[in-house]
Amino acid sequence: MTTLLNKTTQSATPSKSNIQSKSQDATTLLRADHKLVSGLFDDYEKASTKAMKKKLVSEICMELSIHAQVEEEIFYPAVKHALKDHELVPEATVEHETLKSLIAQVDGVEPDGEMFDAKIKVLQEYVKHHVKEEQEEMFPKAKATKLDMMELGDMIAARKRELMADRS
Numbered sequence: 001m002t003t004l005l006n007k008t009t010q011s012a013t014p015s016k017s018n019i020q021s022k023s024q025d026a027t028t029l030l031r032a033d034h035k036l037v038s039g040l041f042d043d044y045e046k047a048s049t050k051a052m053k054k055k056l057v058s059e060i061c062m063e064l065s066i067h068a069q070v071e072e073e074i075f076y077p078a079v080k081h082a083l084k085d086h087e088l089v090p091e092a093t094v095e096h097e098t099l100k101s102l103i104a105q106v107d108g109v110e111p112d113g114e115m116f117d118a119k120i121k122v123l124q125e126y127v128k129h130h131v132k133e134e135q136e137e138m139f140p141k142a143k144a145t146k147l148d149m150m151e152l153g154d155m156i157a158a159r160k161r162e163l164m165a166d167r168s
């Protein structure tokens, strides 16, 4: 996989015929995911009914789970290899584990009372911290390597579509 991602190698982009959307740089795509989830958390704060909260939580959990999965399968290994990293990626991976355990506590659960709201708040704060580290440390370092961010973006987008389709 690593040779596929090197700018010096002119390899074919993923050969899925159903990819029609325009290509996006990997970090641009991941930043857009971060922004989307941050907006969903903002909506949760404003939500006034249990039904609205439940729907938002379900979207948040799905978006976060798929995002974490594509980072772990595609982005993190590529970055780890390119940076010869032994710190940023392992730390981010551990943070994903914590995120997943928080997600498991709220996904599909009835939004009932202050403890539920507190769990969402903690998840929101935790995501914010994790995103800040990715955007301010990992992404700039990754972009300074020879990684082909457009190709990586295509691979991430394709995998996201697969995972979304599995859930629908």
Ligand SMILES: [Fe+2]
Residues within 6 Å of the ligand: 068, 071, 092, 096, 130, 134
């Ligand atoms: Fe992440």
Ligand SMILES: [Fe+2]
Residues within 6 Å of the ligand: 030, 034, 067, 071, 131, 134
């Ligand atoms: Fe991320």
